[in-house]
Amino acid sequence: MTIFIEAAGLSKAFGAIKAVDGISLSVPKGEVLGFLGPNGAGKSTTMKLITGFLEPDAGSAHIAGIDVRQHPKLAKSRFGYVPEGAPAYGDMTPRDFLQFIAAVRGFRGEAAAARLSAAVAKTELGDVLDQRIETLSKGFKRRVGLAQAILHDPDVLIMDEPTDGLDPNQKHQVRKLIREMASEKAIIVSTHILEEVEAVCTRAVVIARGRIVADGTADALMRKDPGHGAVAIRVAPGRAQGAAAALAGHPGVLRVDTVTEEGAGVRLRVVPRDGRAIAADVASLLRDKAIVVDELFIERGKLDDVFREITAGKSASTARGAHA
DSSP states (O other), X not given: OOEEEEEEEEEEEETTEEEEEEEEEEEEXXXXXXXXXXXXXXXXXXXXXXXXXXXXXXXXXXXXXXXXXXXXXXXXXXXXXXXXXXXXXXXXXXXXXXXXXXXXXXXXXXXXXXXXXXXXXXXXXXXXXXXXXXXXXXXXXXXXXXXXXXXXXXXXXXXXXXXXTOOHHHHHHHHHHHHHHGXXXXXXXXXXXXXXXXXXXXXXXXXXXXXXXXXXXXXXXXTTSXXXXXXXXXXXXXXXXXXXXXXXXXXTEEEEEEEEEOSSOEEEEEEESTTOOOHXXXXXXXXXXXXXXXXXXXXOOOHHHHHHHHHHSHHHHXXXXXXX
């Protein structure tokens, strides 16, 4: 496994505020890491430490095996960085800006033209290439930022809030591009948008107060929700009490909640004990009791509920790398 991004014990304080407090993580080739946390958690500061735009008080960062502090220029040649807001020179056109970036990256002549053409094609900037950047929509400005980050086809791509403020179509385009590039790169997507994790990320790290409080796949994080794997059923009003009583007696069931009482039926939620898979047992029990069910489905955990719990709950102040 080739590790393209590695951070070890990164810390950074601004006066009395500890923005980043001992962050360690590694990202191999082919992984899209979602870096999650509430506003003020330390996400952007961590990105700046990894990319060398801020110097850490302690710890180290390596890009493709290169120490960012000891060899900053070489390290920066191996990654593309999209800062929050993707700033660019507003009085330039995308063509001018990308030509400038190509020159900064050391490309000249046909090589520069080829790199620019490839970046424009991937980000679909062709229609606005000669329009001043300051007149572009937020979505196109973000695409310009993406184009400059991938122009040199880096091993590592680090993106800070890449879809924040974009409309659904623009988000879809950015996420599609990330998925297309993922197999050959290591990518970090720093975000507070939870849907981003399920949409593009193969793994998620959650931070709060400058520390890692969870690390795992989106599915593993959702399993932290006590309601993950709950079985929802809808039965006729006259059968609800009997169904609830029968299900509550099952050893794999923690409790049975009445979610809604509608005219046509009652919706019950059967919560499993200790994360057990109980759907088959629930269906079998209801069949044995001759209880007719109008609807049955398995619920997934809610990532936003888990996020609130691990970033605002007790774990946020005590955990230092709890793994899913």
